[in-house]
Amino acid sequence: MTRPSPFAVRGRRALMIMKDEREIAIVRRQLDRLGMSVVETDPSQLLLPRDDVDVIVLDADLIPIKSDCALSRKINVPIIALIGTETPSRLKWLLDLHPASFLVKPLRSAGLYTALVVAFDCAQRRIDEAAHVEKLEDRIRARRIVVAAVLQLIRAHALSEEDAFTLIRQTAMRYRTTIEQLSAEIIAVGGMPNRTSRTA
Amino acid sequence: MKKPCIPLGLVFSRSGPYAMMAGEMEKSALMAVDEVNRDGDFDFAFVPHLRDPRGVVAAYHSACDDLIREERVEHIVGCYTSASRKQVIPIVERTERLLWHPARYEGFESSDNVIYVGAAPNHTVVPLVRHMLDNIASDVFCVGSNYVWTWETNRVLREIVSSAGGRILAERLLELGETAVDHIVKEIIDRKPAAVFNTLVGESSYAFMRALHAASLRAELSIPMLSCSLCEPELKMIGSAASVGCITSSAYFESIDGAENRAFVARWKARHGTDNIPCVDGQSTYVCVMLLARAIRRAGTTDVAAVRRAAANHRYDSPQGPVWVDPANNHCFLTPRLARSVPGGQFKIFWEADAPERPDPYLSSLDLASFAKPDLNADTAAKRANHLRVVK
Numbered sequence: 001m002t003r004p005s006p007f008a009v010r011g012r013r014a015l016m017i018m019k020d021e022r023e024i025a026i027v028r029r030q031l032d033r034l035g036m037s038v039v040e041t042d043p044s045q046l047l048l049p050r051d052d053v054d055v056i057v058l059d060a061d062l063i064p065i066k067s068d069c070a071l072s073r074k075i076n077v078p079i080i081a082l083i084g085t086e087t088p089s090r091l092k093w094l095l096d097l098h099p100a101s102f103l104v105k106p107l108r109s110a111g112l113y114t115a116l117v118v119a120f121d122c123a124q125r126r127i128d129e130a131a132h133v134e135k136l137e138d139r140i141r142a143r144r145i146v147v148a149a150v151l152q153l154i155r156a157h158a159l160s161e162e163d164a165f166t167l168i169r170q171t172a173m174r175y176r177t178t179i180e181q182l183s184a185e186i187i188a189v190g191g192m193p194n195r196t197s198r199t200a
Numbered sequence: 201m202k203k204p205c206i207p208l209g210l211v212f213s214r215s216g217p218y219a220m221m222a223g224e225m226e227k228s229a230l231m232a233v234d235e236v237n238r239d240g241d242f243d244f245a246f247v248p249h250l251r252d253p254r255g256v257v258a259a260y261h262s263a264c265d266d267l268i269r270e271e272r273v274e275h276i277v278g279c280y281t282s283a284s285r286k287q288v289i290p291i292v293e294r295t296e297r298l299l300w301h302p303a304r305y306e307g308f309e310s311s312d313n314v315i316y317v318g319a320a321p322n323h324t325v326v327p328l329v330r331h332m333l334d335n336i337a338s339d340v341f342c343v344g345s346n347y348v349w350t351w352e353t354n355r356v357l358r359e360i361v362s363s364a365g366g367r368i369l370a371e372r373l374l375e376l377g378e379t380a381v382d383h384i385v386k387e388i389i390d391r392k393p394a395a396v397f398n399t400l401v402g403e404s405s406y407a408f409m410r411a412l413h414a415a416s417l418r419a420e421l422s423i424p425m426l427s428c429s430l431c432e433p434e435l436k437m438i439g440s441a442a443s444v445g446c447i448t449s450s451a452y453f454e455s456i457d458g459a460e461n462r463a464f465v466a467r468w469k470a471r472h473g474t475d476n477i478p479c480v481d482g483q484s485t486y487v488c489v490m491l492l493a494r495a496i497r498r499a500g501t502t503d504v505a506a507v508r509r510a511a512a513n514h515r516y517d518s519p520q521g522p523v524w525v526d527p528a529n530n531h532c533f534l535t536p537r538l539a540r541s542v543p544g545g546q547f548k549i550f551w552e553a554d555a556p557e558r559p560d561p562y563l564s565s566l567d568l569a570s571f572a573k574p575d576l577n578a579d580t581a582a583k584r585a586n587h588l589r590v591v592k
Contacts, residue, residue, distance in 0.1 A: 020258075084286055087308045089351035106290035 006121035009113070010035035012054040015077075017041055019059060023082065023107050027057055030112045053077055055119050060102075061085060063093045078123035080115045082107065100126075142180035149183035156191050167192070203245040206502055208233065208489075209267035210248050211278030211288070216255020217377065218402065221481055222280050224433065225302055226250070228482035229277050231471055232489035242493055249273060253284065260287040268295050274502045275300060277488045280481070282306065282348055289314060298504045300488040303481050304429075304451070306352035307561040313504070315511060316531040317488045317523070318481070319451045322560040324428040325353050327536045328449035329360045331551065333571060336424050336447075337394030338366025343384055343408060344399030346373040353399050353428065356563065363568040369393050374400060379407035385415050388423065396425045398446070405430070406438045413442035431479035435545040446541045451534040452480040452520040453547040464519035477545065478519075487518045491525065522556050531559030 014036050018024050031038050039053060056077050061084040078100035100122035101115045153164040172182040185193045210229050212222040230248060237245040249271045253259035267273045277300040279285040285301055292299045292313040304319035340361060344350030350373065358368050372384045388396060400408050416423060428449040435443040454465060454477050468478045495511035496502055512527035521535045533556035539547035
C-alpha cells in the first residue's frame with residue numbers, strides 16, 4: 001500500500017474543536033481552500049476518540065476539557081493545537097494530548113497548511129514507529145524460542161552454540177524465512193526441518 | 201492657553217463579574233488624567249474615551265477597534281484579566297498601538313505593543329513562597345479558582361516547594377464565582393495543614409476566608425494563610441475578623457510609608473472620600489497614565505515607537521516607589537513587598553525588597569537551587585523536639 005503524502009491534504013477530514021467565531025471562520029475558509037472537509041463539534045459535548053476524521057484542530061485554551069473521556073491518549077488522529085496562553089501549566093496539559101503540530105493565535109490564513117503537513121507527517125511517522133516497535137517486541141518475545149532451537153541443535157548435532165546459531169541464521173536466509181519462524185519449526189520437528197520449498 | 205489634546209482610550213468593565221476592581225482602576229485612570237491635565241509641566245491634555253466591555257471577552261476586541269478607528273487613539277490603558285488582554289493584543293499589534301496594562305498577571309507573555317505595568321510573577325509569588333519556606337512551613341494546602349492565574353501560581357509554588365523538600369498537601373480548585381466552600385474548609389480543619397495558599401478570587405475568596413475563619417475558631421486552630429492577590433477594598437468586603445492575618449504579596453499597599461504615597465493617598469481621599477482606600481490595581485492604573493504622560497513629554501510626540509523608546513529605563517517616583525520600564529521585555533521594575541492584613545481593612549508591611557526588582561515574566565532567572573534547604577528537616581525536627589516533654 002502506498003502511503004498518503006503529507007502534502008496531499010485534499011479530501012482529508014478535519015474536526016474543529018474551537019470556540020472563537022472569528023478563529024473558526026479563518027480555519028474553515030482555509031480548509032475549504034485546501035479542499036478539506038470540516039466537522040465542527042461543541043467542545044462541551046465532545047465524544048472522542050473518533051476515527052472518522054484525519055486531523056483535529058483544537059483550541060488549547062479549551063483544555064482541560066471537562067469530559068475527560070474526551071481526547072484519550074490512545075487517539076491516533078493527529079492534533080493541531082492552537083496556542084493562546086503560553087504558561088507552562090497549560091502547556092503541560094497540551095503535552096498530555098501529544099500534539100502533532102501547533103499554531104499560535106491570533107490565526108492568519110498563513111501557517112495552517114504547514115501545520116497540517118507537519119501533523120500528517122508526524123501521524124505517519126508515529127504509525128511507522130509503532131509498527132517498528134511492535135516488530136522489535138515480537139522479536140524479543142521470540143528470543144526464548146530461538147534459544148530453545150539453538151539448544152536443540154547443540155544437543156542433536158553436537159554443535160557449539162555459535163555454530164548452532166550460524167546454522168539457523170544461514171538456513172533461515174536460504175529459505176527466506178525469519179530466524180524466529182525457523183526456530184519454531186526446529187522445536188516443532190525436534191531438529192532441522194527438511195525443506196524442499198521456500199516458505200516465502 | 202488651552203493645551204493641545206491627546207485622545208486616550210480607557211477600557212474597563214464597569215459592569216460584569218469584576219466590575220468592582222475595574223471600577224477602581226477607571227477611577228484611578230481618570231484621577232491621573234485630571235492631574236496631568238492640570239499640571240503645567242505637561243504641555244498637553246489627555247481626552248479620555250471610556251469603553252465598558254462588561255466583562256465580555258469578545259467585547260474587548262470591538263471596544264479597542266472602535267477606539268482606534270473612531271477616536272484615533274494611539275494609547276489604551278486597560279484590561280484586568282489575561283483573557284481580555286489576549287483579545288486586545290492582536291489589534292494593537294496589527295495597528296501599531298500601545299496597550300498600557302495595569303494588572304499583575306501570571307507571566308509568559310511579552311508583546312512589543314503592551315507595556316506591562318502590573319507585577320510579573322517574580323514580584324509576587326516568588327517572594328511569598330520564599331517567606332513561607334523560611335518562616336512558616338514547607339508543606340502547604342492550596343485552594344484556588346479554576347483558571348490560569350491559579351494554575352500557573354500553583355505550578356511555580358509546586359516547583360519551589362519541591363525544590364525545598366516540601367510538599368503540596370492538596371490542590372483544591374473552585375469554579376470562578378463558586379461560593380460553596382464548606383467541603384474544602386472541612387478538609388482543611390480535618391488535616392490541619394501548616395499553611396494554606398489561597399489563589400481564589402472575588403466572592404469565592406471572601407466566602408472561603410469567612411468560612412475558614414469561623415471553622416478555625418470552633419476548632420481552636422490558627423492556620424496561616426497566604427495570598428498574592430488580596431487588596432484593601434476586599435478586606436472590607438470580607439469583614440473585619442475573617443480578613444485579619446493573611447500574609448499577602450503585592451507591589452503596592454496603601455500603608456507604604458513614603459512621601460509620594462502619602463500625598464497620593466491624601467489626593468485620593470480628597471477626591472473619593474475618606475473611607476475610600478486605593479488598591480494595588482487602582483494605583484497601578486494611575487502609574488500607567490503617569491508613565492505614559494512622562495514618555496509622551498520626553499518623546500515630544502504620541503508616536504508609539506518614540507513613546508516606547510522614551511518610556512524605557514525612565515524612572516518615575518510613583519506612590520509605590522521608583523518604577524521604570526525594562527525595554528528587554530516591556531515589563532516594569534517594581535519593588536516586591538509582603539504584608540499582613542490587620543484590623544481596619546489595612547495591611548502592615550513587614551518586608552520589602554531593597555531596590556526595585558527586574559521583571560522576569562518567563563521566570564527564566566528563577567534559581568530553584570537557591571530554595572534547597574539541606575538543613576531544613578533538621579531544623580524542623582529540632583523545633584518539634586522543643587515542644588516535646590517527657591511525661592511519666
